Amino acid sequence: MATALAPCPYCHSPQLHFVHHLITHAVCCQQCGACGPSQREADDAAAQWNLVARSLQQVDALRNRGRQLAAIG
Numbered sequence: 349m350a351t352a353l354a355p356c357p358y359c360h361s362p363q364l365h366f367v368h369h370l371i372t373h374a375v376c377c378q379q380c381g382a383c384g385p386s387q388r389e390a391d392d393a394a395a396q397w398n399l400v401a402r403s404l405q406q407v408d409a410l411r412n413r414g415r416q417l418a419a420i421g
């Protein structure tokens with residue numbers, strides 16, 4: 349597996365595993381059970397997981413920035 353997986357965007361756990369359903373693969377978190385999108389290829393499942401994880405991290409960062417700005421007034 350060439351693609352490094354981003355930590356879980358929900359609980360920040362690095363403990364992830366691949367789940368296989370018939371012909372699809374998904375990355376799932378062992379800590380909270382969150383799963384990324386199912387894909388035909390495991391590499392694509394890893395890429396989709398990272399895309400979701402990074403997107404949610406950016407949303408969190410923006411939310412925190414909004415809180416900081418609101419606190420400043």
Ligand SMILES: [Zn+2]
Pocket residue numbers: 356357358359360361377378379380381382
């Ligand atoms: Zn998790």
